[in-house]
Amino acid sequence: MARPGGEPAIVVTVARTGGFAGLRTQWRVTSDDSDEWMPLIEACPWDTVTADPHSRDRYIYTIEVTAPRKRRTAAVPEASLVGPWKELVEKVQST
Amino acid sequence: MMHGIVPPYLLTRIARLDDERFAVAAVAAQNALRHDEPMRAARLTFSLSDSGALVAEFADTPTRAVSDAAATETLPGRVARREGGDPVADVAVNEAYDGLGSTFALYSEVYGRNSIDGRGLPLDATVHYGRLYDNAFWNGERMVFGDGDGVIFASFTGSLSVIGHELTHGVTQYTANLAYQGQSGALNESVSDVFGALVEQHSLGQSVDKASWLIGDGLFTDQVEGSALRSMKAPGTAYDDDVLGKDPQPADFEHYITTDDDNGGVHLNSGIPNRAFYLVAHRLGGTAWESAGRIWYDTITGPLAPTVDFAGFAAATVAAAAKRFGAASAEVDAVRAGWAGVGVASDGAPRG
Numbered sequence: 281m282a283r284p285g286g287e288p289a290i291v292v293t294v295a296r297t298g299g300f301a302g303l304r305t306q307w308r309v310t311s312d313d314s315d316e317w318m319p320l321i322e323a324c325p326w327d328t329v330t331a332d333p334h335s336r337d338r339y340i341y342t343i344e345v346t347a348p349r350k351r352r353t354a355a356v357p358e359a360s361l362v363g364p365w366k367e368l369v370e371k372v373q374s375t
Numbered sequence: 376m377m378h379g380i381v382p383p384y385l386l387t388r389i390a391r392l393d394d395e396r397f398a399v400a401a402v403a404a405q406n407a408l409r410h411d412e413p414m415r416a417a418r419l420t421f422s423l424s425d426s427g428a429l430v431a432e433f434a435d436t437p438t439r440a441v442s443d444a445a446a447t448e449t450l451p452g453r454v455a456r457r458e459g460g461d462p463v464a465d466v467a468v469n470e471a472y473d474g475l476g477s478t479f480a481l482y483s484e485v486y487g488r489n490s491i492d493g494r495g496l497p498l499d500a501t502v503h504y505g506r507l508y509d510n511a512f513w514n515g516e517r518m519v520f521g522d523g524d525g526v527i528f529a530s531f532t533g534s535l536s537v538i539g540h541e542l543t544h545g546v547t548q549y550t551a552n553l554a555y556q557g558q559s560g561a562l563n564e565s566v567s568d569v570f571g572a573l574v575e576q577h578s579l580g581q582s583v584d585k586a587s588w589l590i591g592d593g594l595f596t597d598q599v600e601g602s603a604l605r606s607m608k609a610p611g612t613a614y615d616d617d618v619l620g621k622d623p624q625p626a627d628f629e630h631y632i633t634t635d636d637d638n639g640g641v642h643l644n645s646g647i648p649n650r651a652f653y654l655v656a657h658r659l660g661g662t663a664w665e666s667a668g669r670i671w672y673d674t675i676t677g678p679l680a681p682t683v684d685f686a687g688f689a690a691a692t693v694a695a696a697a698k699r700f701g702a703a704s705a706e707v708d709a710v711r712a713g714w715a716g717v718g719v720a721s722d723g724a725p726r727g
């Protein structure tokens with residue numbers, strides 16, 4: 281439900297950088313359906329992203345969420361893009 | 376001339392030969408056996424010298440294994456071709472196998488380096504990683520290649536410079552270990568492009584002036600307006616396409632890109648040291664792996680801080696050239712001119 285005259289409640293941005301080609305690709309979703317998005321967003325381990333110090337030429341996913349009274353960002357190496365992270369990124373990419 | 380693979384038991388016997396006619400062969404066999412890999416083999420070449428003496432030469436040989444991830448993201452996948460195995464029906468498997476061989480050959484034959492670690496580390500690769508995967512990477516242990524999406528990118532095994540680039544990330548890991556962030560990260564990327572290009576040139580027997588100096592030649596499909604992903608000779612000119620945009624690489628230090636993306640733009644700012652290398656090679660002429668390549672190889676295997684910046688790396692290349700060719704050599708002049716050509720000072724004290 282859109283708030284009257286307001287911005288969309290939830291904005292999720294995924295930017296993929298790095299890779300052999302060094303190209304930047306970005307996906308963005310806006311939604312007012314917090315039931316659809318917030319459980320998945322809350323399931324991601326925002327404060328404990330696993331680093332990948334050994335890989336070269338892999339992607340880095342910069343994920344940003346803004347929601348009412350909430351702003352979250354994380355830079356997730358491709359090797360750590362598993363579980364809810366992967367689910368969230370694929371959901372944004374396909375929405 | 377005769378070529379063959381020498382099994383370890385025969386190496387052991389040759390190493391024990393006490394006959395001065397076979398002294399060179401005995402020492403070479405002892406060297407080959409010095410490491411403790413139990414299944415180590417070597418390439419042996421017999422020939423007759425002018426005086427009729429039998430000359431036996433040993434060369435290191437790779438130990439390759441190419442696996443197939445079958446469109447999954449699970450590594451390593453199933454082994455599709457091992458060292459010495461016949462070509463298989465899968466083109467990507469054979470391209471990876473041959474590309475690893477060409478890369479091993481440059482390091483072994485030109486720089487005397489036995490594989491990634493200098494001690495015969497097996498070369499492991501995985502092809503068909505993921506679905507429509509537009510990338511190739513090194514994960515610290517193996518090279519991994521995607522098939523591309525078929526619209527913008529074709530298979531990543533299709534370009535020898537890409538295979539040489541990935542394997543060189545392994546060499547850098549075992550040598551200079553350049554930190555993958557900012558300027559040292561761009562140098563890490565550049566070193567992979569330099570030796571990736573040299574693998575291709577060495578394999579084709581190309582001189583500096585005949586080489587394309589392109590990285591990822593053949594990666595783009597026909598639908599993309601561009602020849603390759605990067606140009607070492609003219610960074611920023613490799614592609615200019617409606618969908619991809621224009622090649623964003625800077626060609627000199629004045630245009631260094633400051634960004635949070637991609638570990639500080641390591642795949643963009645690599646254009647600056649890439650062009651410095653090209654300028655050195657161009658000035659020296661001949662074949663680049665013998666001239667500028669030797670200086671760069673000496674640099675990454677010499678004293679160098681992992682967090683070195685462009686100026687520190689430039690100074691280290693000058694020191695490496697002076698050590699190998701002499702302080703007043705044409706090589707030192709060429710190295711200084713190359714870095715000056717991209718706006719990087721090379722007259723500082725080499726750090727590291």
Ligand SMILES: [Zn+2]
Pocket residue numbers: 300336337540544564567
């Ligand atoms: Zn790389």
